[in-house]
Amino acid sequence: MAGGGGGMEVPQRVKRGSKAHKRKKKKRLGFRLDMTPLVDVAFLLLTFFMYTTSMITPQIMEMTIPKDIDVDVQVDENKLFTLQIRNDGKVYYNIAKDDPVVIDTANLRQKAVELNLLGKAKNELITAFKADTEAPFGMVVAVLDILNQAEGEITLQLSKEGVKRKRKFAIVKMEPEDQAKLRGL
Amino acid sequence: MPKVKKHRVGFAVDMTPLVDVTFLLLTFFMFTAKFKSESENEQKFQIKRPQASADTSKLPDKNLAVIKVAIDTVANDTAYYYAILNETDRQSVYQKMNFTSEMMLKSQVKANIDDLDKLILQTRVANYKTSFAIECDRRIRYKWIEDLMDVMRKRNATIFKFVTEKKSGGS
Known part of the structure; x- marks a missing residue:
């Protein structure tokens, strides 16, 4: 538009000038988007x-199992606390060679603490954990979790007395006779 | 008006x-x-993790091998699955296992207990720092874990992790 021609320039300038005088100057007050x-x-x-985020993040439970050894380890049966899970998920416990007694998982923690602190085999109790091959894995983890919780409590109690906690815990394979005995209860 | x-x-x-x-x-x-993850995308199952009390420890994201025991929703069949997170370790383990080229591409393989034995051994050979995690469905029979632990004991992988989930409600 700038190169409109020389002749047009003069009237254009006049026109523009006159228009500018007429036009009201608009004051800008921001703008709307x-x-x-x-x-x-958004x-x-x-x-x-x-919807896609899952708030449940996985956590872990540390496990250590003994190495493969051929030597049989002899344990004092009187200090043995056996915990067994039956195929239907029920938990049974017994001390030494007593008959297994059913225990509710809600009371298990208390029981484990009691046996480790108040029993004859204080801090020397050996916990043997057996699970039926048909028992649900969720139950096994639940019991291990309870035992871990109890362990924290025991360690705390013992440290108050100035005693160092020695944890003796083992996952043992359930023998067929144990399995049959438990299922018969 | x-x-x-x-x-x-x-x-x-x-x-x-x-x-x-x-x-x-x-x-x-x-x-x-x-x-x-890549391996989770390929799988046809969902694992209902066992529930445990709140714990702050998380799964490591380096040098990890995950053994999954899950129920396949399509075939309705329980099986072991093996996944190595580290790409280079995975390739070297697969090569030792003489996998087919199609299998080489998979980030997670279905395995029976004997394969698992070899896989665990080869993983430990490839990278001794590998830590093992067991991700097992809570409904699965304990037998699967018992067999697995036997294999792990045999291969000296005696320290491992159970993958759990925070218990909903309660302590």
């Missing part, structure tokens, strides 16, 4: 991430 | 705070979102 599409997209993404 | 009704021509709401909050939440969810 339509935010609707932005909000739409909500869409928000709902997507909300 | 009847009042003159004012004609409404729509109204404007200030959306700024709404947008602020939405973007705040959006960024939060975006940063916390953790996407499924």
Whole structure:
């Protein structure tokens, strides 16, 4: 438009000048932006991430099993605390050679603490854990978890007395006769 | 005299705070979102982890081998699955196992107990620092774990981790 021709220049200038005088100067008061599409997209993404995020993060339980050894280890049976899980998930316990008694998982922690602290075999109790081959794995982990919790309590109690805790715990294979005996109860 | 009704021509709401909050939440969810790993994408099962009390220890993300015991929802069949997270370790283990080229691409392999024995051995040879995690469905019979622990004991992988989930409700 700048190269409109020399002849046109003069009247144009006059016209522009006269118009500028007439026009009211608009004062800018900010501007409005339509935010609707932005909000739409933001909500869409928000709902997507909300639905896809799982708040449950996996955690772990440390396990250590003994190495493969051929030598039979002799244990004092009087200090043996046997914990068994039956095929239906019920937990049984017995001391030494007593008959297995059913125990509710809610009381198990208390029982384990008591036996380790108050019994004859204080801090020397050996816990043997056996699970039926048909027992659900969830139950096995639940019992191990309870024992771990009890362990914390025992260690705390003993440290108050100035005694160092020696944990003796083993996962033992359930013998067929144990299995038959438990299932018959 | 009847009042003159004012004609409404729509109204404007200030959306700024709404947008602020939405973007705040959006960024939060975006940063916390953790996407499924490659091996989880391939699998046809979902593991219901056993529940345990709250623990702060998390799965390591380096030098990890995961042994999964799960129920396949399609075939309704329990099986072991083996996944090595480290790419280079995985390749060297697969090569030792004489896998087919199709199998080489998989980040997770289905294995029976004998394969698992070899896989664990080869993993330990490839990278002795590998730690093992057992991710087992809580409904699975203990027998599967017992057999697995026998194998691990045989291969001297005596320290491992059970993958659990925080118990919902209660302590």
